Amino acid sequence: MAMTALLRYASAALVLSLMLPGSARAGSDLVPWTGGPTPQLTLKDLAGTPLSLADLKGKVVLVNFWATWCGPCIEEMPAMQKLRDRIGLAGFDVIAVNYQEGSARINDFLKKRPLQLTIVRDTDGSVKTGWKVKVFPTSFVVDADGRIRYTVIGDVDWTSPRIESQIRELLPKT
Amino acid sequence: MDRRNFLTTAAAAAAAMSLPRTGSAQTFTPVPGRWRTFELVTRIELTKPDGTPRAWIPIPVVDTAWQKPGSNQWAGNAKTMEQISDPKYGSSLLYAEWNEGEKVPVVELTSRFQTQDRMQDWSQKITPPETAAMLAMWTQPTELIPTDGIVRKTANEIIKGRKTDVEQARALYDWVVENSYREPTVRGCGVGDIKVMLETGNMGGKCADLNALFVGMARSVGIPARDVYGIRVAKSAFGYKALGAGSSDVTRAQHCRAEAWLKDYGWVAMDPADVLKVMREETPEWIKSTSNNLIVPVNAKLFGGWEGNWVGFNTAHDVALPHSKGAKLGFLMYPQGENAEGRLDALDPDNFKYRITAREITT
Numbered sequence: 001m002a003m004t005a006l007l008r009y010a011s012a013a014l015v016l017s018l019m020l021p022g023s024a025r026a027g028s029d030l031v032p033w034t035g036g037p038t039p040q041l042t043l044k045d046l047a048g049t050p051l052s053l054a055d056l057k058g059k060v061v062l063v064n065f066w067a068t069w070c071g072p073c074i075e076e077m078p079a080m081q082k083l084r085d086r087i088g089l090a091g092f093d094v095i096a097v098n099y100q101e102g103s104a105r106i107n108d109f110l111k112k113r114p115l116q117l118t119i120v121r122d123t124d125g126s127v128k129t130g131w132k133v134k135v136f137p138t139s140f141v142v143d144a145d146g147r148i149r150y151t152v153i154g155d156v157d158w159t160s161p162r163i164e165s166q167i168r169e170l171l172p173k174t
Numbered sequence: 175m176d177r178r179n180f181l182t183t184a185a186a187a188a189a190a191m192s193l194p195r196t197g198s199a200q201t202f203t204p205v206p207g208r209w210r211t212f213e214l215v216t217r218i219e220l221t222k223p224d225g226t227p228r229a230w231i232p233i234p235v236v237d238t239a240w241q242k243p244g245s246n247q248w249a250g251n252a253k254t255m256e257q258i259s260d261p262k263y264g265s266s267l268l269y270a271e272w273n274e275g276e277k278v279p280v281v282e283l284t285s286r287f288q289t290q291d292r293m294q295d296w297s298q299k300i301t302p303p304e305t306a307a308m309l310a311m312w313t314q315p316t317e318l319i320p321t322d323g324i325v326r327k328t329a330n331e332i333i334k335g336r337k338t339d340v341e342q343a344r345a346l347y348d349w350v351v352e353n354s355y356r357e358p359t360v361r362g363c364g365v366g367d368i369k370v371m372l373e374t375g376n377m378g379g380k381c382a383d384l385n386a387l388f389v390g391m392a393r394s395v396g397i398p399a400r401d402v403y404g405i406r407v408a409k410s411a412f413g414y415k416a417l418g419a420g421s422s423d424v425t426r427a428q429h430c431r432a433e434a435w436l437k438d439y440g441w442v443a444m445d446p447a448d449v450l451k452v453m454r455e456e457t458p459e460w461i462k463s464t465s466n467n468l469i470v471p472v473n474a475k476l477f478g479g480w481e482g483n484w485v486g487f488n489t490a491h492d493v494a495l496p497h498s499k500g501a502k503l504g505f506l507m508y509p510q511g512e513n514a515e516g517r518l519d520a521l522d523p524d525n526f527k528y529r530i531t532a533r534e535i536t537t
Contacts, residue, residue: 044515044516048224048514067361069359069360069361100517100521101522102519102522102525102526103515104522104525105519105522121515121516123500123515123516123518124500124516126500126501129501135370135376
């Protein structure tokens with residue numbers, strides 16, 4: 001898929017998703033990362049505890065940028081949860097970076113959804129800017145050495161065998 | 175007229191106001207000349223005062239032929255409360271900082287100002303006073319409003335064959351109205367990232383997106399232009415509910431307009447975003463034609479005019495909040511706050527929390 005077309009899909013999905021049946025959209029594919037070094041990511045979680053991506057070295061990390069007003073973001077979150085449950089926290093984790101929303105709003109959102117993803121708050125949008133994220137959702141797969149290996153714009157079926165396989169290939173060999 | 179007749183007449187008038195107006199002739203004719211005085215009160219009462227709480231409230235300082243700033247008074251229990259101005263854009267804000275441990279941080283800003291309707295007299299050419307340096311500033315890019323690449327390419331295609339700046343501005347205004355749309359689900363007034371809008375083809379947004387499109391494209395072809403960030407303070411005198419504040423509680427009534435500097439006229443009002451708002455929200459059905467009776471007058475008059483039921487705070491972009499280590503704002507239109515967790519969600523006034531009320535001073 002050409003980048004322009006991908007962006008068109010992703011951004012249109014962002015706004016139009018409320019009007020489209022979820023099943024009408026196919027999930028996006030992971031795209032190998034060519035964008036250079038991994039930007040900084042240190043943010044506080046909903047309890048106010050600082051969390052740094054660097055602290056998770058040794059694990060593959062899915063960094064997902066989302067917001068509660070983003071329909072496709074919400075649609076893909078259960079699949080992220082399933083993937084995390086399936087691979088296990090020993091080698092894999094998800095950091096869901098919320099864009100500029102208050103903890104009250106996020107907690108209200110979580111009351112309606114049984115998610116145990118690690119959610120951190122990008123309160124002023126500086127991490128989104130540092131990661132050059134323009135549309136939601138955008139995700140990055142970071143390997144155990146802290147290098148971004150894949151990115152994807154738009155919602156993804158994280159439970160698809162192909163995507164799970166791509167992520168499992170990055171897990172540290174024991 | 176006895177009381178019974180008066181009530182009947184009043185009820186009939188109310189019923190008429192609530193009728194769908196799509197089939198009837200509608201007017202929208204702002205006329206300059208009648209100054210109105212308003213008082214705007216912004217009250218912040220932070221609900222989570224962890225760490226050293228801070229707050230920033232925009233102060234209306236736009237001083238023009240259509241708006242006169244007045245007094246600004248503040249009160250509260252902050253250890254610091256001061257007005258701070260930005261030297262580049264001249265924007266101004268009230269900064270409040272509380273002692274750590276303050277349980278109920280409160281600050282209240284009361285601003286008075288005068289506004290009037292605005293309507294360009296196209297028959298009166300003038301030599302507008304503005305320095306070359308100022309005009310150069312209003313053609314510069316900002317972080318969210320680039321003026322090169324797809325923005326300039328799109329704008330150049332739109333103005334092809336249009337010789338004067340008035341014709342070019344009109345072409346850009348018409349293009350925004352015809353090619354973008356009001357998206358009610360967008361939070362707040364939108365972000366204003368016009369490059370992403372054009373690259374993705376996602377042309378839905380609110381005023382900070384839609385009028386920024388106009389501003390960015392105008393700047394990219396050399397027409398000085400700027401967003402004016404503010405808030406609606408009264409109902410529309412012309413019955414358009416989409417073009418006014420619904421009540422005295424204007425907490426969520428923020429709106430940004432635009433201006434273009436045209437060499438024979440000076441700064442001229444532009445608000446394609448409000449045309450799109452009327453199209454999307456004035457009636458239950460989304461009106462998609464600018465030839466609709468409700469749309470014709472606003473589409474015509476918001477190129478060159480607007481109603482004085484709104485106050486402009488400032489025209490600033492890429493705003494660094496003083497005493498904050500957080501990222502710059504694309505613009506300053508909402509109250510801002512910070513606590514130990516970082517920047518508060520300015521688009522969630524109930525949890526922030528803040529309330530803004532407006533009233534007209536008529537005595």
